[in-house]
Amino acid sequence: MLRGTTDRVENAHYEIVFVAVPSPIEPGKHFALDIAVCPRGGALPPGTLRVDAVMPEHRHGMNYRPVVVARGGGRYRADGLMFHMPGRWDLHFDLVTSAGTERLAAARHVE
Amino acid sequence: MTRRRTILAAFAACVAGVAAHAQPLPDPAFSEREVRQILAHGPWPPRRQHDASNRVSGRAAAIAFGARLFADPRLSRTGAIACATCHQPGRAYTDGLPRAQGLAPTDRNTIGLANLRLQRWFGWDGASDSLWAQSLRPVIDPREMGSDFVQVAAVVRADADLRRRYRAAFGAPPAAADEAVAIAVAKALAAYQETLVTGRTPFDNFRDALARGDVAAVARYPAAARRGLAIFVGKGRCNVCHLGPNFTNGEFHDTGIPFFAGPGRVDPGRHEGIRRMQASRHNLLGPFNDDPARSTATATRYVAQEHRNFGEFRVPSLRNVARTAPYMHNGSLATLREVVRHYSEIDEDRLHADGERILRPLHLSAAEIDDVVAFLDSLTD
Numbered sequence: 001m002l003r004g005t006t007d008r009v010e011n012a013h014y015e016i017v018f019v020a021v022p023s024p025i026e027p028g029k030h031f032a033l034d035i036a037v038c039p040r041g042g043a044l045p046p047g048t049l050r051v052d053a054v055m056p057e058h059r060h061g062m063n064y065r066p067v068v069v070a071r072g073g074g075r076y077r078a079d080g081l082m083f084h085m086p087g088r089w090d091l092h093f094d095l096v097t098s099a100g101t102e103r104l105a106a107a108r109h110v111e
Numbered sequence: 112m113t114r115r116r117t118i119l120a121a122f123a124a125c126v127a128g129v130a131a132h133a134q135p136l137p138d139p140a141f142s143e144r145e146v147r148q149i150l151a152h153g154p155w156p157p158r159r160q161h162d163a164s165n166r167v168s169g170r171a172a173a174i175a176f177g178a179r180l181f182a183d184p185r186l187s188r189t190g191a192i193a194c195a196t197c198h199q200p201g202r203a204y205t206d207g208l209p210r211a212q213g214l215a216p217t218d219r220n221t222i223g224l225a226n227l228r229l230q231r232w233f234g235w236d237g238a239s240d241s242l243w244a245q246s247l248r249p250v251i252d253p254r255e256m257g258s259d260f261v262q263v264a265a266v267v268r269a270d271a272d273l274r275r276r277y278r279a280a281f282g283a284p285p286a287a288a289d290e291a292v293a294i295a296v297a298k299a300l301a302a303y304q305e306t307l308v309t310g311r312t313p314f315d316n317f318r319d320a321l322a323r324g325d326v327a328a329v330a331r332y333p334a335a336a337r338r339g340l341a342i343f344v345g346k347g348r349c350n351v352c353h354l355g356p357n358f359t360n361g362e363f364h365d366t367g368i369p370f371f372a373g374p375g376r377v378d379p380g381r382h383e384g385i386r387r388m389q390a391s392r393h394n395l396l397g398p399f400n401d402d403p404a405r406s407t408a409t410a411t412r413y414v415a416q417e418h419r420n421f422g423e424f425r426v427p428s429l430r431n432v433a434r435t436a437p438y439m440h441n442g443s444l445a446t447l448r449e450v451v452r453h454y455s456e457i458d459e460d461r462l463h464a465d466g467e468r469i470l471r472p473l474h475l476s477a478a479e480i481d482d483v484v485a486f487l488d489s490l491t492d
Contacts, residue, residue, distance in 0.1 A: 028360040030409045058469045063362055065415035080413030084362045085351050085469075086148075111147060 009093065009106040013043035016093050016104055027086045027110050030064070035076040037095065046095035051078040053091045083110050141341065146321065148344045153318040153356050156308055160228060163402040164395055165243050165298045166281075168305060173280035177303025179273070180296055185266045186250055188257035189214065194249070194300065197221045203434035204307065209442030213255035218372040220442035223435040225309045226428060227301075231361040231410050235424045235440040236384025240411045241400075242304060244393045247297035264292035294399050309430045310492035314340075317489075332489070338479075339486025347454075347473060347483070358429035358490065363420065367457050367470065368439045370422040380440070381423035385416040433491045451475070451483045 006019045018035040025031050039045050049068050054061045066080040083089050093104045141149065159169070167173035180186065184193040197211050198204040204224035206212075211221040219235050227233075233245035249255040250263060267273045268285050277285050277292075280299055285292045313332060320328030343349045354360050363381040372378040388394055388411070395408035405412075424440040438444045444453060455475040462470065475483070 027354055028362070030413075060419070061417075063415065063417075064410070064413040066413060080409065082410075084360050086354060087351065111144075111151070 007106060007108075009091075009104045010040075011102070011104055013040055013102060014038065014046075014095055014104060015040060016106075018091075018093075018106075025083060025108065025110050027083055030080065030082045033066075033076075033078040033081065033091075035068075035078060035093070037074045037076065037093075039074075044097040044099060045074065046097055048096040049076050049078075050094040050096065051081070051092065052094070053081060053083065053089050055083075055085060055087060055089050057088060058085065083108075086111050141344075145341070145344045148350055149318055149340065150322055151355060152350075152358065153315055153322070155311055155315045155318075155356055157226075157229060157356055162228065162242065162301070162305065162407070163404075164241050164400045164407050165301055166401040167295075167298050167302050170280060170302060172276070173299045173302035174306055175303075176273075176276040176280040177299035177301065179276060180300055181303055183266075183273075185270075186256060186258055186263055186296070187214070188259075188262065192256050194246075194256075197249075197255075198224050203431050205435045207436070209437050211255070213249070213252070214257045215254040217254050218376075218378050219440055220437065222427065223431065224304050225307050226357050226430060227307065228305050229357040229361075229428075232363075232384075232425060234384065236380050236387075237363060237425055238384040238387040238391075239393075240388055240395050241301070241407070243294070243298040243301040243399075244391065244395075246300040246304065247293060247393060250293070250297070260289040260293040263296055264289035267292055267296060294393070312430070312492050313489040314486070333485060335482050335485035336489040337486075339482035339484065339489075342473075342475070342479060342483050343486055347475075348469075349454075351469060352426045353429055359426045361426065363423035363425050364469070365419070365423050365462055366439070367453070367459075367462050368424075368441065368443060370441075372441070377422075378440070379421050381425075382416065382418075382420040385414055385420060388414075389416075429487060429490050431491050433488050447484050447487050448480060451480045451487075455480065 005023055006017050009016050015038045016035060017038075018033045021032045021034060033051060035049065035051070037046060037049060049070070051066050051068050052061060062082055063084055064080050064082050066078045068076050068078045070076055088107055088109050091106045091108060093106075095102045095104070162168035181194045184191050184196070186193065192213055197206045197213065198221065199206055206221045208221065210219060211217045222235065227242050230242070231240075233239040233242060234248070239245035239248055250258050251260070264285065267277055274285065277295065280302075281295055286295070313336065317329060317332035317336075320332075352360050352362075352364060370378045370380060391397070393399055395405065395411045400408065433447060436446060438447070438450045444450050454470065455473045457470045457472055459470070459472070
């Protein structure tokens with residue numbers, strides 16, 4: 001179970017629930033994500049989860065490369081994220097399976 | 112209800128209900144979002160926090176030792192240059208020169224020393240991830256003080272007063288290893304520099320008045336500074352990078368300032384800064400970090416070097432910016448008016464082709480430039 005205020009993103013194959021630590025996310029401050037991935041309808045569990053974020057309006061990503069650690073049972077921890085500017089950021093969750101990579105994206109606005 | 116509904120109007124209406132002499136509305140009015148952004152530039156001063164990576168951070172004996180070392184030219188190879196030679200207390204810890212002049216000319220402007228505990232990276236390129244590592248860098252840089260671990264340790268060991276101060280700060284006499292003594296000197300220098308905190312400013316008074324709804328106090332903030340602030344958080348969007356109480360996100364950007372340092376030479380800025388920091392055994396992942404948990408090493412651990420970092424330089428704080436001319440990493444802009452004009456008329460062709468797209472020409476009028484400068488002046492204590 002993830003503690004704190006959770007966010008959710010989903011498609012036909014996966015549901016991802018995540019919470020920022022600390023929360024809320026502040027611009028210019030590092031944060032981590034606690035993440036739970038739930039396959040749907042017989043989808044393969046991801047062998048690897050990659051997390052990244054971009055700021056589409058400014059055409060740049062983060063200055064830091066997060067590291068994701070699997071904690072078992074579909075849970076993950078991503079450390080080292082930072083939104084270094086206020087505005088809209090798109091979080092990317094790349095789920096890598098033997099069938100390929102599937103991306104789920106969640107837009108977040110930080111002030 | 113218009114988007115630019117005025118919080119100040121609400122304050123004024125509230126006060127008018129209880130006081131017949133309510134002040135007229137300040138101009139310009141700010142939207143709710145802009146008010147939130149303005150409030151995010153405070154409160155000031157920040158709460159003091161010691162640096163876990165430096166075991167003498169905040170200790171009075173170390174601060175006094177660091178102050179003594181800061182003015183001591185014997186730390187340089189020639190015995191003629193102290194930290195205070197370039198970081199002059201009477202000049203907001205800068206030197207007034209476009210580019211610093213140590214034992215040889217350098218390529219970069221001397222950065223003022225203030226509010227350093229709020230920084231994540233140090234130097235224009237962020238080649239140091241702690242204040243103590245940054246404090247060592249100019250001491251051993253051949254172009255600046257040109258010293259080395261052997262000389263620094265010898266100076267401390269040979270001087271009775273410095274030995275006494277060292278023992279008082281670190282609880283032991285100077286170590287046998289020269290590098291360890293030099294690192295300790297750097298940590299005392301850092302302890303001293305942490306105490307250099309700028310005072311409250313007219314902007315801080317305005318910001319706090321806005322927070323508590325004090326219309327009369329809000330109105331005392333000069334109109335030109337208010338108009339400049341409106342540009343800063345409005346169409347200028349300056350606060351995208353110059354955010355928070357220290358007016359910086361602490362990161363690095365390409366601002367269209369040429370990075371040619373001289374004939375045949377370029378200043379790679381952040382790109383090289385990351386490489387040097389990662390290669391240094393004095394970084395926060397190395398053996399000299401006094402925090403076993405490495406709790407302050409998050410940025411060091413996860414920073415990523417990208418091609419776009421070439422020619423990026425650190426976003427400086429704007430507190431006391433009126434006292435730190437000339438400006439930009441190479442000191443190429445003499446006045447704040449030139450800086451505002453640079454951003455207002457920025458040449459997008461000079462920005463990285465594969466870089467971020469944040470800066471846009473604003474084409475501010477002369478009066479608007481004056482207003483932004485008035486706002487920047489109001490950040491002076």
